[in-house]
Amino acid sequence: MTVNIVGAGLAGLSCAYTLAKKGVKCNLISLQPSERAQSVMAEGGINASLNTMGENDSVIEHFLDTMKGAVDLADPNAVLGLCRNAPSLIEMLDKLGVPFSKNSVGIIQRNFGGQKKKRTAFVKSSTGKIVMTALIDTVRKYENRQLITRYSHHKFERLIIENGECKGVIVRDTYNDELKSFCGAVVLCTGGMNGLFEGLTTGTVNNTSDVTATVFEQGVQLANLEFLQYHPTTVEMQQKRFLISEAARGEGARLFINKNGRRWYFMEEKYPELGNLMPRDVVSAEIIKVTAMPECENTVYLDMTPISKDIWENRLSDLKEQCNHYLSVNPQKTPLPVSPGIHYFMGGIYVNENHMASINGLYAAGECACQYHGANRLGGNSLLGALYGGKIAGESVSKIDTEFILNSKTEKFPDKKVSHEISKEISKILSESLKILRNENDLKTAEDKLKFLLNKDLNDAEKKRVNLALATVMCALSRKESRGAHRRVDYPNIDENFRKTTIVSLVNGKIEISYSEIPELRNKNEVKS
């Protein structure tokens, strides 16, 4: 059996590595080489309760913080697996040569949002990049042993589905337009849906959302699309949002707004325990609230001047350079105006605890999958989720013992792209409705506009993207409560009846929404604190 992994970022590499260690062959298919993947942009770190900072940290506390951050909308069994395996994954990275900062006890960890204890291992402010280098080098060893075959510059076209089961994948070589069909199980590791908000996210350009849109059209269920993470500290720049890593606040940066002419450190005043390090959904919503107050100016600042020179040099060197280069600001001297920007998609392809999607033969991991983060992801859990999710997907897919045989043939079909105009139009509609604070009117307007757009003369790629956008808006309309990153001004409270996963699917051309119960935790005794 050869497994087809689509996407060569951290989740894809982790999956390929897991399979290769078991002697299972895989094709590692990606539009660009791994060095270009969005995973290299992750800065702040990766969570694991290593308990190296003398704070008596534990797996259970990591679990409880993650569930609390997720506002109880994540699968507790999956999250427990994530947290329990995190320390051994860090140990694995250490053995693969990731040069983590260490003290006499072990790997140094820093504070991150939504967590009371120092639990985030890091390599300065380039954790994703440095972790990726180690994984890329390791995967190369197995490429050399012909267990992993790379297909770079190959674009996902669609799944091969026969009798309701995924039998393989069709990809296009972008260098010569040649189509290729690969038979075998498919693991999608294709990243977040940035393209729905073109130019408005902190992520990469090539995470267009088109893979998710295509599999949605092919009948694969998606989940929790309404949960978009607005990172509180981003800055507008040309073509995208610039991210100021949460690591800055983890190392002492403070948010303030000028109120009646004086600095007001609103997060510290409102949330004395975690202050600036409350979960991202909370901080972003607070920024919107304080900037709307008549006695406040309309700009929130991130003051990074309390960070010592030593920390800048040894822990945040890349961030400093990037602020200087792209924002022309020296963050050591000047507070920086910041505002929330779209950073992460908690929702995506619906998967179970084993990372299997809604049809046999299909798996998903990393940001494209809906797993671990519920209504809001904690900083430091994305690299972990990608690494662990890729591993679990690899382990699950390796257990398949049926032969994959393709009965259908692939006919040639032309390459279709979403035009710049349609992409911008979708982004505009979504950004006007899927705001931090949402309401029925805006969402209904967006729904109408997208339905109108669907009736225009669109190509296949455009239709798929509009459908995905529409599904996202409908998920947000349908969840009549406020939870985590989904805040409805018309339904401001949590409604326990909505403590369920939103499932959205396309049935006979119609978008259908249902809800699935959150699984019960199997080992309840284990997490009693």
Next chain:
Amino acid sequence: MKLRVDVLRQKSPTSKPYRQIIELDCENTETTVAALLDTINSSNLKDINLNDIGEIKWDCNCLQKKCGACAMVINGRPRLACDTKVSEFKNGKITLEPLKKFPTVCDLVVDRAPMYENLKKLNVWLEDNSALKPKNTELAYEASRCIQCGCCLEVCPNFSVDASFFGAAAAVPVSRIISELNKTKGYDVLLNYRKNIYNGCGKSLSCMNICPVGIDIENLMVNSNAASVWKRKN
């Protein structure tokens, strides 16, 4: 600011390259070449001879010099499009060409596969668990930062895709591996380093100061030389 953008274009790997000159206004001094290409591609501009431009193909992804995709030759120098502000060029003249050391796929897109093949030939991986010592942590960090853009190869007088010398784009990643070995003999990577890096480097130092992320290539090579050639222990 008035810009005159001269782009070397090519429709396919085998077709003949041609130049196209586009004139446009640009007010924002922060505009990068990456943003400029996006502007041209999303407009209905025509070139100075009133010919259609169509989509100028180029690779990009992060737009923040973290991924290395958008390396190209800008006014004669290999650079990242996302790292180059148009305001640097006071006369407003900008020439964009693909990296010339690699085969052109189309327009500004080149096939950098030889770079990755060289890393395989060099055995850039750890056979055993990392034996990284604290004194080498900074070295391993620095070497891990390489974005595989290929700018250093463009200026290297000794590198070509079929030469036995693999250049700095291989010397940097391999230096991480060498810095993490538990002993400095018995590994193929050390022999390969000597053959494909040490022996072929003409010490022209042309790769210094070209790296978009500012990697201290010389320092890394000094350490790799010490381990692989002089057998100094890590």
